[in-house]
Amino acid sequence: MSFSRRRIIALLTLTTILLVTLDVRNSSVVSGSRGTFAAVMQPLQRVGRMVSRPVENAWHGIREYDDLKAENDTLREQIAEQEGDSLAAIVAVREYQELQKLVGLDFPYSFVAAQVLQYSAQNFQQTVEINVGSNKGVSVGMSVMSPAGLVGKVTRVYGTRSIVMLITDPQFAVSVKVVGESPIPGSTGDPNLTTTTTIPPVGGTDAVTGESVPQIDLATGETIPGDTTVPGDTTIPGDTTIPGDTTIPGDPTQTTLANSAGATAPITTAPTTTAAATTTTLSIEDLAHRELGGLVGQGQGKPPLVDLIAADRRGLGVQVGDVVATSGGCQSLAPQDLVIGRVSDVIEQAGSSGPIVEVEPSSDLDNLNFLLVVLYLPPSEAGTCGE
Amino acid sequence: MLTLVPRPLVRVLMVGLVLLTVQTTLLAGLRPFGISADIMLGAAVCAGVVAGAELGALAGFLLGLLFDLLLVSPLGLSAFSYGVAAFTVGAIKSAITVGQAWWLTAVLVFAGSAGGIVLFAVSGTLVGQEGWVQYRLLGQAVVVGGVNAVVAVPRSWLMKWAMRVEREA
Numbered sequence: 273m274s275f276s277r278r279r280i281i282a283l284l285t286l287t288t289i290l291l292v293t294l295d296v297r298n299s300s301v302v303s304g305s306r307g308t309f310a311a312v313m314q315p316l317q318r319v320g321r322m323v324s325r326p327v328e329n330a331w332h333g334i335r336e337y338d339d340l341k342a343e344n345d346t347l348r349e350q351i352a353e354q355e356g357d358s359l360a361a362i363v364a365v366r367e368y369q370e371l372q373k374l375v376g377l378d379f380p381y382s383f384v385a386a387q388v389l390q391y392s393a394q395n396f397q398q399t400v401e402i403n404v405g406s407n408k409g410v411s412v413g414m415s416v417m418s419p420a421g422l423v424g425k426v427t428r429v430y431g432t433r434s435i436v437m438l439i440t441d442p443q444f445a446v447s448v449k450v451v452g453e454s455p456i457p458g459s460t461g462d463p464n465l466t467t468t469t470t471i472p473p474v475g476g477t478d479a480v481t482g483e484s485v486p487q488i489d490l491a492t493g494e495t496i497p498g499d500t501t502v503p504g505d506t507t508i509p510g511d512t513t514i515p516g517d518t519t520i521p522g523d524p525t526q527t528t529l530a531n532s533a534g535a536t537a538p539i540t541t542a543p544t545t546t547a548a549a550t551t552t553t554l555s556i557e558d559l560a561h562r563e564l565g566g567l568v569g570q571g572q573g574k575p576p577l578v579d580l581i582a583a584d585r586r587g588l589g590v591q592v593g594d595v596v597a598t599s600g601g602c603q604s605l606a607p608q609d610l611v612i613g614r615v616s617d618v619i620e621q622a623g624s625s626g627p628i629v630e631v632e633p634s635s636d637l638d639n640l641n642f643l644l645v646v647l648y649l650p651p652s653e654a655g656t657c658g659e
Numbered sequence: 660m661l662t663l664v665p666r667p668l669v670r671v672l673m674v675g676l677v678l679l680t681v682q683t684t685l686l687a688g689l690r691p692f693g694i695s696a697d698i699m700l701g702a703a704v705c706a707g708v709v710a711g712a713e714l715g716a717l718a719g720f721l722l723g724l725l726f727d728l729l730l731v732s733p734l735g736l737s738a739f740s741y742g743v744a745a746f747t748v749g750a751i752k753s754a755i756t757v758g759q760a761w762w763l764t765a766v767l768v769f770a771g772s773a774g775g776i777v778l779f780a781v782s783g784t785l786v787g788q789e790g791w792v793q794y795r796l797l798g799q800a801v802v803v804g805g806v807n808a809v810v811a812v813p814r815s816w817l818m819k820w821a822m823r824v825e826r827e828a
Contacts, residue, residue, distance in 0.1 A: 289735075313679065
């Protein structure tokens with residue numbers, strides 16, 4: 273190899289090492305260059321999209337006609353089947369919304385609507401570009417949802433657009449919980465499996481000290497700000513998760529938990545005589561189980577995986593069809609309870625390792641159009657962690 | 660301003676911006692077998708074929724750098740991979756022939772593009788990008804190489820014009 277050639281190779285290698293180092297260390301020169309170049313390319317890309325859209329449409333029309341026709345037929349059948357269920361669903365949604373209002377569980381985060389401009393131009397990244405950026409308050413790390421559930425997180429922000437890393441990207445990771453729709457194994461049908469808990473009063477004023485006592489989120493056990501009360505005779509529809517140490521505050525009341533089969537389990541709450549404490553009796557057979565873990569992407573065409581980390585409950589009946597949602601928490605970039613998808617497979621591992629769970633995303637990640645960017649900052653970044 | 664146009668660097672930049680626009684709009688939507696074609700890599704390899712190893716490497720590095728600026732992968736990875744792919748193809752071609760057979764151009768572009776894709780994935784893995792080296796990589800290499808080979812001849816003409824090559828290396 274001649275001297276000139278060796279020099280070229282050395283030049284390329286050293287320049288690459290320099291650039292990669294600068295980028296990995298988040299150099300402002302690199303990010304500034306990228307932002308400027310993106311701004312330069314924007315008008316070109318706009319024209320390019322305008323010109324290429326008819327070609328793309330023709331391509332998809334030719335290539336996917338049969339699939340679309342079959343899908344259309346299937347959807348028509350499903351619509352016919354589901355018409356009968358729609359009324360029941362409307363009632364259930366109304367009840368759910370009413371209950372949310374009662375216990376202060378309204379979706380507490382602002383969001384910005386966005387439209388997908390384009391998918392990644394490269395095969396190694398599962399990303400989409402959306403048409404909102406820092407001008408709308410979007411910042412790196414924010415979660416992005418479709419109407420069906422979580423699709424990814426913002427990984428780069430420019431003035432009027434952002435790059436969203438999809439949940440299938442190998443670099444994507446988020447803490448999740450697996451919420452079962454079925455009862456915990458071993459507890460089904462045993463009416464004696466009840467737990468009686470004596471707990472301090474919540475959601476009102478302590479009768480002894482007179483101090484205000486915060487209310488607790490039913491789904492997470494976390495404190496809810498505000499002064500919300502739950503009136504008596506409330507029915508909670510099935511598939512609702514209530515962890516251990518949970519209380520239903522308020523006056524003496526009779527609350528009923530109903531599962532999807534229609535069976536009900538009474539929860540009796542009664543005031544005690546000391547410090548207005550409440551004794552709650554729960555029948556745990558009707559409560560769905562919950563597992564915690566980390567979800568990571570596996571690349572295009574492969575379902576994301578959840579590696580369960582809750583060692584004490586590892587393997588306790590995660591089943592195909594269980595719902596996977598974000599678990600939130602102090603360090604998590606995503607708020608809790610954003611639905612990701614359903615368990616499509618449970619892969620048992622040898623030894624003491626827990627199972628690995630494959631997740632079928634609830635969103636169609638190949639056909640994203642309108643998205644919502646959740647304007648949520650984790651408590652660790654907002655400085656409210658632990659409050 | 661017009662006096663700048665004849666310069667190879669300016670021409671390569673102009674061609675690169677046009678190809679990049681096509682890459683990020685049209686080709687991002689058309690995905691044969693779910694895989695996006697990579698005309699930037701194809702242009703880099705064609706530069707190596709028509710202009711030789713050294714000039715091809717520089718042109719490939721420049722084209723890769725343009726692409727890198729729009730990606731979220733570490734800056735410099737595409738530049739390195741495209742530059743090395745162009746260099747290798749240019750060196751191989753100049754070692755075996757000075758002819759301009761279309762089929763040889765297509766074969767070299769196929770091999771260079773496939774090799775460039777693999778090199779990109781391996782380089783990315785070396786700098787900490789997870790999940791890039793999978794079985795699927797082989798399919799990506801074949802599809803990207805195949806698409807680039809199909810349009811290798813006209814793209815070679817384009818790069819020959821851009822780099823002001825009157826006689827192939």
